Amino acid sequence: MVLKLYLDMLSQPGRALYIFLKVTKTPFEACAVSLLKGEHLSKKYEQECSKFKKLPVIHHDDFRLTESVGILRYIAREFPIEDHWYPKNSQKQALVDEYLEWHHSNIRQTCLDFFRNQWIIPLRTGKEPSAEESARHKKNMLRSLKDFERLFLSDMPFIHGNEISFSDLQAACEIEQPRFAGYDPRRDFPKIKVWIENVRQECNPYYDEAHQYLYDEAEKRITQ
């Protein structure tokens, strides 16, 4: 069965899945779809790729699946993935699930809102965001990052201990995203700084490859 991953490296969960498939040596075909060009909103994409009109999505022969966390679980069942990424032990798996579910309404929501307000909307409208809106989004994001440090990071290298899991990858790819808008969480959160470097090292060269566009954009914002 052929596995195809439709993604844009601009998208956090798309990068997480790309890195995961590469680092676990899972055979797949990457299919680029441009979010900025709105290719995911076309009738063609809806009919041929995903009724959700979202990314990332996989096709596993005739089976179509959206939502990165659901995709991760499906891949962990269908392919020979090393156990630490998504453990088969019931309690260990439950703790990875606990992070992945918490992620949506916390790190995902607040970092995405900040990024959208500071980067996507100005790019589309040509207008700078209002100071009030920027401050509100930044405050929410900082609260989430603080909760993330308190609840999930310790003196262990990764969220769930000595070995990396999909929780780390999903979180790291999201926490990189605010750099598009010139804010690097490493600056204010020392535990995040150490942990995100652990994730990067564990997943290179694919981590840097997937983040190259983001690194270039972050560089522009800092030198401007």
Added chain:
Amino acid sequence: MVLKLYLDMLSQPGRALYIFLKVTKTPFEACAVSLLKGEHLSKKYEQECSKFKKLPVIHHDDFRLTESVGILRYIAREFPIEDHWYPKNSQKQALVDEYLEWHHSNIRQTCLDFFRNQWIIPLRTGKEPSAEESARHKKNMLRSLKDFERLFLSDMPFIHGNEISFSDLQAACEIEQPRFAGYDPRRDFPKIKVWIENVRQECNPYYDEAHQYLYDEAEKRITQ
């Protein structure tokens, strides 16, 4: 091993888990924690129940777990739950996961935002919400409900076909919530009206039992 569920019937995912455990005849002890009194924010709750300071949470002897979707998956592994609630077949399970992950940033986020703005904040502050904020939250919620009908409801009785799954219960308990604030989605969404009645019938008497407080509050808003 003893299973304890800490919950408040005011909370959508708390109700979903309560109904699920009751209807599947899973032995458990329900422990009431009051969100309105802020009992989940106390030092005692943090130390003895959950470091997340959130509901619902389970204790399975010494094992603590938060996040309702993670809890569902753990219970489906640990107890003899009928397969249709969370199927073991890989592709069927993936489609339940797809809904449960999509839920967070769509139905969950928008119905909760509307409910919080219209019911929780006025209750805490004594001030009515601004017309502008109310309109914004309502617009987002209606968009999500429309997407929900388009993407997940068909002429089948439940989201994934002829049998109920945890997707139906998670979605229904959230879509009931705006009634606290006087808005009933059944009014504008005919497919939701039929489907939510299917879920209710399938899960009664526990569905009505868990929603009694909400029904009483909805009644007050309508007659005021």
